[in-house]
Amino acid sequence: MKGMRLLLIGCLAVLLIAAGCTTTQQATGDVGILYTKGTGPMPTLLATKQIDGYIAWQPFVEVAPVAHIGKVITYSGELPPDDRWKNHPCCVLTARTDLMSSNPAFVDAMGAATILATQYVTDHPSEAADMVADWLAGKGNFTYGNITVSSVDVLDRAFPTVKFVNEPSDQWMNGQVEFVYALRELGALTGSLKNSSDAESKAILFDTGPYTRAMAMINASSITVPEAEANPIGVGYLLSDHHASLFVAVKKWQYFNDTYGIALKPEDPTATRPDLVDLLVKGKKVATLKLIPADAGPQLMQLAATNTIQVAYVGNPPAIAAIDKGTPLKILMALNNEGSGVVVITDSPATDWASFVQWAKERSAAGKPIKMAAPGKGSIQDVMLRYALEESGLSVKEVQA
Amino acid sequence: MRRPLGIILPILLLIVWEIAARSINNQFILPRLETVVPVLLSPTVDILGTGSLVHNALVSLERVGAGFLVALAIAIPLGVGMGWSQRFDALVDTTIQLLRPIPPLAWGPLAIAWFSVGINSMVFIIFLGAFFPILLNTIDGVRAVKRTWVEVAQTLGASERQVLSKVVLPGASPTIWTGLRVGFGIAWMCVIAAEWLPGTTSGLGYLTLYAYNFGQMHYIIAGMITIGIIGIAFDLLFRSVEDRWFCWRGLER
């Protein structure tokens, strides 16, 4: 018996050593991608030189130059291939199909609220930037070492790089289909969208009914009062100015209530970032909304899949991937286009994408491939960065820090 | 304070911190003392729209309190049963030992699926954190009750219920109290981590995570120090009660 035990331990030891050796011999790509849960860790990782750069959504792109830890080399609209990502769709409004069939008027009303708020954001960008700074940071200051900067200023800088639109136009839908291709090539689609034709993909992903009906209601200046919802509806979102329309809808509820008869009224008017909001249509309370922020798109989709949230403001690749896997969601309309950017450490020789690619090739040749961080595997930033890198002839490999 | 010596080390650490921070000169690795101290000195000021240190501390404490009370209410009776009855222990023990090693945080996704985001799922996780120390200490405490005490009570005519309530429970109470103290400490740790689950919108754990999202290290450290201070305050509270009520423990003969 003792002999058997020794033999087993010996085998185990050999296996462990073999495993250890195999891991270190694994092939590395030209560029390594590290997934952080959300954008939170990125400034720290960059400042401590654990990564060479990152791609993130606003306002976390502007944080880097403001804190003097990095510089922006390109915004997402300019990523290669040329003109492919111009006006690329970014965030979208989604809803669960069961909610859409049980209370379509509710979804239409949410759509209308979003459209009206987006309109306001486009017409009053600096006021909107202010409200977003309030929502995200209580208009507080950010301190980076010796530098203190107002969150309002950071948001002001970030706003012009985001394009706020809602219309699910044909051009926009085609842009979405580009993401389907990109995800397919990355092997991320294994379900209903794996081999679908463009027309099939669009049918699977979109339902523009709520948008059309919402626009009609807005043009007719009368929003239909939906049936009241007995239980609170979970609405997920991300801590990004991409979702400004939600923040503005809540902060300016009185204005929307008086002007359009629809409002997202916070239950606690003193909260900077309310988590309970009442949907009011023509003065009548239709539902309690639980606003649930998450770190990244994929996390939101997880919550949608378990029916913890029924409506989500989210990036499109996570939504596409979730629908592909069978989560009962539909994409209703756009929230914004573009609005992300690539940041690298300050001492990098890169100043734009071309020089960045050059730098990456040099580093890879020298045996020290650069490491970029992206928020969550399958997020829009991840998809765009990987696609752009591969288009530029660089192989990409996920790394574990 | 009972041990004035105990304060020397923290003060030394503060000095080391300031020196290190200055020489490293990278606030992402170690922010300077002077950025953190003002945050601690104004605990009622709002931080990044998440509320003040005081407000968030109270929110976290409320959650811990709730989870802790639930743990107490279940673990103590269960522990008395398991410590007192061999049969019952044999029935339940394997299940307990299977569940015990699972870290409370691992239950996070399930907790959200079963109890929905917000205080309910958090209370569940906190309950799991506090439950096992309280249970195990209760079982130990009950088993350590001297047989003589029980037999005295029996020969004086006590029923089994009276034996349990008048002898076993009081006899086990010092050990149970230690279990409560340890359980509370773990519950406090759990609440901080539980607040990192999606859907949380307040609390000290949430505050530190939110500050992390914006790279505001000084808020993170201020949050951590606050967490530590509250932890130690409660520990001292438990210990002082221990000293007053259970001074008879260990002094019999």
Next chain:
Amino acid sequence: MKLAIRDLSKVFVTGTGEQVPALEGINLTVEDEEFLCILGPSGCGKTTLLRIIAGLDTPTTGSIQVDGEALSGPSRRIAMIFQEYSLFPWRTILENVAFGLEVQGRDREERKAAARKYLDLVGLASFEKNFPYELSGGMRQRVAVARALAIEPRALLMDEPFGALDAQTRNLMQTELQEIWRKTRKTILFVTHSVDEAVYLADRIVVLTERPGRVREIIPVMKCAHPRDRTCRDFVEIRRHVLDLIAGGSSD
């Protein structure tokens, strides 16, 4: 209270299934108001016998009758005093003494008054608010006696109650116990392995053999009046006789 023990034997079964006989064929009658000592070498089963009478263990064969009724479990008519660690450390002295009355559901004032009476009887009235850890060994045993007396049992069982005390305290306690017995006139069964103690205290001494314990001989000690003089001739004679019995070994 009169105790009739008939053909009592006890066999313990160990965890490994082994059978260990502890007592064999015990026949004994304890008279009312009698002070009976049970004496024997270590391991002879005297504590086991006491515990069976107290209702804490059950006999394997045989029976016990208390005033004509069969014994079935612990009874308030029979109180037991253990050798040590018997006071509840979390209760004050008064609360300890009142325990038996509390268990009976008597109301607070009544309990306290009764407890005080018995605490006074053992001479510790001024210690009612203290805790057991503040008292000496001898004092604690006195409290244990008071606690047992408080439920006004008909009989007291005492399992080497002075065994953990030093010689001087022990002698004092023996005298005191005599006094208490004289005043209260309870039936007392007293287990000891000290011959001196047995001869000093008992009306009769039951000498048990080595394991398995059987009754060797029952020796009356009536000749000496109380309080006994340890140096008087009768005392010394009886003492020698008992010692011989014990030293004589298990040849029976």
